[in-house]
């Protein structure tokens with residue numbers, strides 16, 4: 350992740366990044382008991398727009414509900430969230446597109462492992478919108494680490510502590526000379542990458558693991574499914590075997606920080622023609638355009 354821009358949101362105001370600190374004995378620090386989301390802000394001169402902000406806010410609220418961080422919903426609503434994001438981005442006045450990471454932390458020191466009724470603090474910071482994976486063709490490796498099952502740490506809650514699982518897989522993939530890792534579930538079905546959802550194309554049909562496959566319900570995943578449907582591309586959400594990736598015509602990944610990025614190699618096997626495929630490319634272009642302006646779906650919020 351790129352360095353945070355100098356002004357950050359912490360608690361209920363904008364402060365210098367150095368002043369936004371969580372205590373050493375808080376549950377956020379000790380257990381990774383924080384939830385978060387990351388969304389893009391497009392900067393065009395004086396104009397600034399956030400993509401699918403309402404969906405990101407809803408996922409943050411739902412993450413809190415799943416984990417039992419019940420104080421957040423009493424103190425925040427979408428209007429307050431938009432105002433905080435607007436103030437934060439204006440304070441940093443970025444010249445180019447940025448990502449915003451918004452987190453809710455349990456910042457109380459509690460004897461034992463509990464959460465209900467605990468004090469939460471919101472933090473947000475802005476950083477340069479640099480993709481976390483190559484955009485011109487990725488090489489992936491199946492991880493020996495399995496995805497944390499929804500029955501252990503819920504996949505649809507974006508919990509900081511769960512990202513140790515992603516770090517293990519991604520570091521091993523990098524160490525082995527690959528760009529990222531593919532997580533499988535306990536039964537060997539494909540889940541997702543360390544921080545992106547995965548799609549394949551076979552015979553003109555777009556296929557992706559469904560939301561019950563221990564994956565994050567990615568907002569760009571949903572976006573791609575909508576855009577594909579509008580373009581008349583048949584879409585299947587179902588369990589996916591690893592070997593289906595080996596014989597796919599196209600494979601690509603989606604995410605706020607990953608963009609829509611083509612995959613050219615999986616476990617040493619070339620995907621399709623070895624070049625980004627036509628369906629991935631068409632959807633990537635549609636996605637890039639939607640990030641900047643969208644009147645059809647109401648996905649863009651002016652800040």
Ligand code: PMP
Nearest residue numbers: 544545546565567568569604605
């Ligand atoms: N899966 C995981 C595990 C992630 O961390 C992310 C990034 N937030 C994604 C998928 C993609 O989600 P989104 O499209 O909402 O960024």
